[in-house]
Amino acid sequence: MVNRSMPRNSAAAEAEGIAMLTVHGRTRCQFYASRADWAAIGAVKKAVSIPVVANGDCASLADAASMLAQSGADAVMIGRSAIGRPWFVGDVAHYWRRAKPGPKHRQRAQSAALEHFETLLEILGPGHGVRHARKHLAAYAELAGVRDGAAFRQRLVRLECPSAVRVTLCQLFDSPLLIEAA
Numbered sequence: 001m002v003n004r005s006m007p008r009n010s011a012a013a014e015a016e017g018i019a020m021l022t023v024h025g026r027t028r029c030q031f032y033a034s035r036a037d038w039a040a041i042g043a044v045k046k047a048v049s050i051p052v053v054a055n056g057d058c059a060s061l062a063d064a065a066s067m068l069a070q071s072g073a074d075a076v077m078i079g080r081s082a083i084g085r086p087w088f089v090g091d092v093a094h095y096w097r098r099a100k101p102g103p104k105h106r107q108r109a110q111s112a113a114l115e116h117f118e119t120l121l122e123i124l125g126p127g128h129g130v131r132h133a134r135k136h137l138a139a140y141a142e143l144a145g146v147r148d149g150a151a152f153r154q155r156l157v158r159l160e161c162p163s164a165v166r167v168t169l170c171q172l173f174d175s176p177l178l179i180e181a182a
Ligand SMILES: Cc1cc2nc3c(=O)[nH]c(=O)nc-3n(C[C@H](O)[C@H](O)[C@H](O)COP(=O)(O)O)c2cc1C
Pocket: 024, 055, 056, 057, 058, 077, 078, 079, 080, 081
């Protein structure tokens, strides 16, 4: 979190031996209100010589580029914008390395969503796993860019049986896109 004493505190933490610092461009009082202040992260970057990771509101490739330009940070951290599209983090890294958008992700999206679901079942068990997965399944349906996204979302958040979730996730990523790619 940023505040006026953050640069001084960061330098003190570096002197104590920390190796990297992630800074969310908001104050504790702001919580998620207004926009993250990427330039304020720059004051921390100037105060230390260790790598600084900028965080807060990175939702597009353009955001990632602006965050780095405004903060001078060494990397960006992505939180909420990866919910429903975990491949977005890879897209940013891909864009950085090659300075152009990554490969089309439909198939990747399906396998990522299924792998995410299976991992939640492994960690939490079938009952709790399905319930915990619902917010992610809803986000997958919303961000899949398919015509029946809302209907899929309705179905996915009501399912209790893991097999039914798997089948419905596959149907989601196989269903017609809102805008068919040229
Ligand atoms: C579901 C969720 C859980 C989080 N848990 C933590 C946490 O345990 N510790 C922490 O420092 N920040 C936590 N955060 C804050 C994020 O690390 C991040 O700073 C914040 O979401 C802003 O980044 P974003 O705009 O990319 O989401 C959490 C955020 C979310 C959405």
